[in-house]
Amino acid sequence: xAKRRTTRILTFADAVNIQxxxxxxxxxxxxxxxxxxNQGRISEINTEKRHRGSHTEALRRLFP
Numbered sequence: 001x002a003k004r005r006t007t008r009i010l011t012f013a014d015a016v017n018i019q020x021x022x023x024x025x026x027x028x029x030x031x032x033x034x035x036x037x038n039q040g041r042i043s044e045i046n047t048e049k050r051h052r053g054s055h056t057e058a059l060r061r062l063f064p
Contacts, residue, residue, distance in 0.1 A: 008037050015051035019058035022046055 010018070014035065021031050028046065032039040044050040 008035065010035065010037065010041060010045065010050070012051050012054060015045045015054035016057045016061065018042060018045050019054045020062060023055075023058055023062060 018031055018035070022028070022042075028042045029039050032042045035042075041050070045054060048055060
């Protein structure tokens with residue numbers, strides 16, 4: 001029997017951390033590997049198609 005892949009669901013907190021890494025210059029493929037997800041999920045967070053407001057929150061935390 002073939003193993004099923006488990007899908008990791010990225011939370012808003014994950015999205016804020018991902019946005020922080022993107023702002024700091026980390027490459028999307030590296031972030032995807034760190035979180036164990038497809039690079040497309042990181043792109044969706046970067047463009048805020050998922051977790052709208054995460055970029056603003058990341059900026060707020062980086063530059064209080």
